[in-house]
Amino acid sequence: MPPPPGTDPRSHGLWAMTAPPAPETAPLSGEARADIAVVGAGYTGLSAALRLAEAGARVVVLEAAGIGSGGAGRNVGLVNAGLWVMPDDIVATLGAEKGEGLLALLGGAPAEVFALVARHAIACEATPAGTLHCAVGRAGQAEIEARAAQWQARGAPVRLLDADAARVAIGGGTYRGALLDERAGTIQPLAYARGLARAAMAAGAVLHTASPVGAAEETAGGWLLRTDGGTLAADRIIVATDAYSFGPWERLAREQVPLPYFNFATPPVPERLRTRILPGREGIWDTRQVLTSLRYDAAGRLVFGSIGALGALAGVHEAFSRRALARLFPELPPAPFEAAWYGTIGMTDDALPRFRRLARNVVSISGYNGRGIGPGTVFGRLLADVVLGRSRAEDVPLPEREVAVPRWRAAQAAFYAAGSAAAHLVGERGMG
Incomplete structure (x- = not known):
């Protein structure tokens, strides 16, 4: 419990x-x-x-x-539309009626969240500014292009940013591009x-x-x-x-299969840098298999997250997070993280x-x-x-x-935990 x-x-x-x-x-x-x-x-x-x-x-x-x-x-508090699965793949799996119904339901989910927040005056730092799905390498660029085309075919307000526009929107990085989803945003979860x-x-x-x-x-x-x-x-x-x-x-x-995910929070970013680092206050996440995410809170802290648990390997994940932020935003003053926490994502x-x-x-x-x-x-x-x-x-x-327990559930969970630690330990992965 x-x-x-x-x-x-x-x-x-x-x-x-x-x-x-x-x-x-x-x-x-x-x-x-x-x-x-x-x-x-x-x-x-x-x-x-x-x-x-x-x-x-x-x-x-x-x-x-x-x-x-x-x-x-x-x-991390990203209010995204849809699922990880590509829209066309959802329809291929569920059929046209259920697949398109699910896409319509979840495509409108952020709007429903923000409407509930407004109707009940929920103080949760709701920021419907969109999210940026950032492309790492050629494969990442191909992924966001396909995702954009499939959502646009369904009338969704998503658009591609090229490398230069993505760099301006984020305030750094070397991504190939980014997919801006105007339906999405962030909240204090x-x-x-x-x-x-x-x-x-x-x-x-x-x-x-x-x-x-x-x-x-x-x-x-x-x-x-x-x-x-x-x-x-x-x-x-x-x-x-x-x-x-x-x-x-x-x-x-x-x-x-349980997948651990951690977050670190920086001290508030100096005011002089907030007009350049994520100036539109979008939340971001990337296309890597061991993905990373980033967003502001209301006080201007950057919340950085990735796959991994903050147990025995917490030092590995913290060092990676520091390197990634320094690479992405070299002008960000180095300072101890103010908070660290993690939980479990359940993967079907x-x-x-x-x-x-x-x-x-x-x-x-x-x-x-x-x-x-x-x-x-x-x-x-x-x-x-x-x-x-x-x-x-x-x-x-x-x-x-019917509910079916995966045969290799424990092995898969251990693989995710070890794989994320290895990815964070080796090399200068950074954020871009």
């Missing part, structure tokens, strides 16, 4: 330092009743709870640790999760933290969920625990999320593959509509199949 945000500096780092306080909650105690139980207080669970409460349903959220304790409070929780509670949802579900029993009238402190009877359940699943739905995590075998009907009246979506903010928000709303009967499960534009 992950620690609550703020209790471990390596779990939520800068986000725990700068997010507004979480709404007041308490563990489940005694017996409770709900129309719908939501398990997990990340983006999916909180978005679902908000939708359900606004529809008048009695909804109770059970969270094992704290609001945003999993990936929702640990990620833990603050967004806490804001969703506050909005859901204001609409009537009940939220219990420090309430891990140890058992789920089907009854004649629905379901009975057991925690250390009490029981919750509910007609229907939404499971929104993704890569941090354990207990009754541990298999949702076990079908994903085809990099697509999964929709599941886990049992009678129990539904779930998991497997975000590093794209949790936009997809989590819209999938939560979608799951709420399914359990409310506003839409059919068959209309969810995601593959649905």
